[in-house]
Amino acid sequence: MVADARTHTSDGSNAIDLVDVTKMYAGRVHALQGVAMRVPRGEIFGLLGPNGAGKSTLVKIMTTIVRPTTAHGTILGMPIGHRPTLARVGYLPEHHRFPAYLTGRQCVEFFGAMSLMRRTERKRRTSELLDVVGMGAWGDRRVGTYSKGMQQRTGLAAALVNDPELVILDEPTDGVDPVGRREIRDVLLRMRDEGRTVFLNSHLLGEVELVCDRVAIMLKGKVERHGTMAELTHESRAWRVTIEGALPAWSAEFGVVSTDGPRASIDFKSDDLAVLQALIDRLRDEGAVIIGVRETRESLEDLFMRLVRDVDGRAAAVGASNVNHAMRAGGAR
Amino acid sequence: MMKSAPSATRTHPLERRHLALADYAVQTWAIFVSAYRELNARKLFWVALVLNGLVIGAVAAIGIDEKGISVFGYGLGIPGVTTRTFPDGQLYKVILSAVGVGFWLSWLSTILALLSTASMFPDLVSGGVDTMLSKPVGRGRLFFTKFATGLLFTALQVTVFALLAFFVLGIRGGVWELGIFVVVPLMVVFFSYLFAVQAVVGAMTKSPIASVIVTLLFWIFIFLVHSGEQFTLVGRTASRLEIAGLEAKIESLKTDEAKEGLRKPLEDQRDADANWVLAHRIFFGVKTALPKTTETAGLVTRALAVAANIGDEEDAEAEDENTRRQRGFFRSQFVSERKLRAAMDEEMAKRPVWWIVGTSFAFEIVLLSFGAWWFRRRDF
Numbered sequence: 001m002v003a004d005a006r007t008h009t010s011d012g013s014n015a016i017d018l019v020d021v022t023k024m025y026a027g028r029v030h031a032l033q034g035v036a037m038r039v040p041r042g043e044i045f046g047l048l049g050p051n052g053a054g055k056s057t058l059v060k061i062m063t064t065i066v067r068p069t070t071a072h073g074t075i076l077g078m079p080i081g082h083r084p085t086l087a088r089v090g091y092l093p094e095h096h097r098f099p100a101y102l103t104g105r106q107c108v109e110f111f112g113a114m115s116l117m118r119r120t121e122r123k124r125r126t127s128e129l130l131d132v133v134g135m136g137a138w139g140d141r142r143v144g145t146y147s148k149g150m151q152q153r154t155g156l157a158a159a160l161v162n163d164p165e166l167v168i169l170d171e172p173t174d175g176v177d178p179v180g181r182r183e184i185r186d187v188l189l190r191m192r193d194e195g196r197t198v199f200l201n202s203h204l205l206g207e208v209e210l211v212c213d214r215v216a217i218m219l220k221g222k223v224e225r226h227g228t229m230a231e232l233t234h235e236s237r238a239w240r241v242t243i244e245g246a247l248p249a250w251s252a253e254f255g256v257v258s259t260d261g262p263r264a265s266i267d268f269k270s271d272d273l274a275v276l277q278a279l280i281d282r283l284r285d286e287g288a289v290i291i292g293v294r295e296t297r298e299s300l301e302d303l304f305m306r307l308v309r310d311v312d313g314r315a316a317a318v319g320a321s322n323v324n325h326a327m328r329a330g331g332a333r
Numbered sequence: 334m335m336k337s338a339p340s341a342t343r344t345h346p347l348e349r350r351h352l353a354l355a356d357y358a359v360q361t362w363a364i365f366v367s368a369y370r371e372l373n374a375r376k377l378f379w380v381a382l383v384l385n386g387l388v389i390g391a392v393a394a395i396g397i398d399e400k401g402i403s404v405f406g407y408g409l410g411i412p413g414v415t416t417r418t419f420p421d422g423q424l425y426k427v428i429l430s431a432v433g434v435g436f437w438l439s440w441l442s443t444i445l446a447l448l449s450t451a452s453m454f455p456d457l458v459s460g461g462v463d464t465m466l467s468k469p470v471g472r473g474r475l476f477f478t479k480f481a482t483g484l485l486f487t488a489l490q491v492t493v494f495a496l497l498a499f500f501v502l503g504i505r506g507g508v509w510e511l512g513i514f515v516v517v518p519l520m521v522v523f524f525s526y527l528f529a530v531q532a533v534v535g536a537m538t539k540s541p542i543a544s545v546i547v548t549l550l551f552w553i554f555i556f557l558v559h560s561g562e563q564f565t566l567v568g569r570t571a572s573r574l575e576i577a578g579l580e581a582k583i584e585s586l587k588t589d590e591a592k593e594g595l596r597k598p599l600e601d602q603r604d605a606d607a608n609w610v611l612a613h614r615i616f617f618g619v620k621t622a623l624p625k626t627t628e629t630a631g632l633v634t635r636a637l638a639v640a641a642n643i644g645d646e647e648d649a650e651a652e653d654e655n656t657r658r659q660r661g662f663f664r665s666q667f668v669s670e671r672k673l674r675a676a677m678d679e680e681m682a683k684r685p686v687w688w689i690v691g692t693s694f695a696f697e698i699v700l701l702s703f704g705a706w707w708f709r710r711r712d713f
Contacts, residue, residue: 025712063467066712083469087347091467097460099367101374106367113363114468116347116356158464165345168467 100144236298422506578667
């Protein structure tokens with residue numbers, strides 16, 4: 001199925017440009033509810049969300065593995081579902097299983113051929129990539145003898161064999177040891193440096209925070225937040241101003257006051273630097289000795305957890321409202 | 334890592350609006366090579382190959398000359414089986430046709446092939462499907478290509494069989510019969526009927542065991558339908574011959590009294606004939622819609638022109654005369670076994686190759702189209 005791109009145009013600066021992607025599974029399960037998302041070219045984009053949020057469904061729609069209920073938008077400038085474009089996309093699925101009877105090298109070459117690569121080029125790329133992912137010495141052994149981490153590395157090589165413009169990785173460090181994780185992170189950063197777009201689907205928040213330029217957080221089939229790390233956390237931007245001695249009484253208007261021995265601190269949330277300046281000016285006017293001004297932001301994990309709680313709370317509130325409504329309706333009868 | 338960095342401004346070497354013929358060829362070749370490697374990795378493939386050699390080796394061990402038949406040079410002392418009764422490698426053709434094709438290829442080798450390929454479609458729709466579908470290959474094409482690769486097992490096995498049989502016929506029988514190679518496409522077609530069922534069931538259930546069981550049950554079902562059709566055809570043919578015999582007898586009688594005595598049996602036979610015709614039509618109708626495995630395998634015998642009438646015609650007639658009243662289900666004073674067999678052969682010969690293969694293919698195409706439709710619509 002090729003999505004309708006007529007209603008949507010892309011200027012080519014976005015590797016992924018999705019508008020109103022919905023998916024309803026049989027049994028009326030709304031896996032995706034009008035997802036819209038833009039992923040600029042040459043960036044590492046992280047898609048976050050708890051289990052069941054619809055991340056994998058979205059990735060599978062982009063790679064034509066799942067048929068969307070509706071999907072508008074483009075992948076690499078072509079409508080979603082345009083098959084020839086998939087030759088320029090690399091994909092590493094979660095829990096992928098390669099044929100056990102093939103060697104790692106044969107596996108990578110096979111997927112190169114499926115991506116339309118010609119023999120000489122795919123052989124060259126395969127040898128190159130097996131070395132890059134640290135599988136050079138194991139390339140001629142059967143995949144059936146590989147550990148989980150080795151299979152993941154081979155999968156990464158298979159995803160990159162066609163020299164993709166867009167690389168979609170679903171939990172790429174799953175089952176990989178810490179050294180391997182670091183190596184994979186380095187590979188991701190190198191891909192970005194080379195101008196590739198990396199779409200990283202992961203629930204390892206720390207990993208995403210380390211490498212991603214832009215993040216989207218999906219909850220219950222919707223994109224709840226979408227932007228750069230700075231954009232996402234600007235709402236939670238907070239300041240701690242510490243002085244020697246006690247804080248004046250009026251300072252409680254600004255935020256939460258605390259004391260630590262001879263020092264006192266005031267913590268307040270604000271994205272407006274003028275507020276901070278006003279506080280500092282007022283403290284200095286009164287002769288306070290400012291010994292520290294520190295900016296704090298919510299971590300990605302904190303933001304994520306807060307959003308999950310908010311959405312769950314909203315859902316609970318809607319559920320309770322529906323129950324009340326039903327009870328009232330029942331009573332009216 | 335990568336020498337060239339892709340960018341929005343540079344055209345990617347794999348960028349295209351439509352796939353070219355060469356692209357299809359690259360993908361199809363890769364799928365076939367992968368399937369060959371899969372078969373190579375299976376022990377059953379090699380077991381079947383060795384058994385192939387043993388079957389042909391056993392045929393090659395049989396010797397025939399003007400004195401009689403022998404195995405590994407030891408005479409068996411079977412009277413009448415000489416190069417006079419079986420000239421021009423006929424004995425080898427009969428054995429290859431009856432045992433090699435009729436038993437080994439049509440039964441044992443087919444079962445081994447079904448077992449070897451059972452996991453092909455369950456594997457396609459479970460483990461590796463994500464990665465495959467994320468490539469620029471249409472689902473319908475993937476389904477049909479995968480199906481074609483499943484026929485590789487039989488194609489390779491039967492090619493080896495045909496090659497060995499060709500040399501046995503040439504060296505032992507003195508006949509270099511190129512026609513033996515017709516067994517390759519025919520047996521691949523034969524296997525494809527059953528593999529179509531296995532592929533669709535395997536894809537839908539994701540279970541190799543379920544796909545094998547359903548396929549074997551289906552095979553038994555079509556065998557039963559075939560047996561029923563053949564039984565009713567014998568009944569119908571015998572009945573037709575009986576009526577013709579009675580009518581001729583009545584015609585030959587001189588007195589009305591004598592004629593009257595046979596009119597009642599003729600009427601009874603006509604009533605029975607209507608039942609035979611109806612029963613046969615029902616079986617034939619069902620059979621027409623199903624794959625015709627037995628007839629397809631039988632085409633090999635036709636192609637090899639294996640002599641069915643061995644022996645002296647007069648002896649046979651005499652034997653018929655002695656035994657026609659005692660032998661068989663359809664005993665009759667007007668229908669000899671030889672006449673019945675000849676009439677049956679005539680009936681069967683009326684069924685052209687296009688009917689046997691064409692209607693079987695029609696079933697296969699409908700089934701595979703359904704499987705491909707299901708595969709195209711499914712989310713993985």
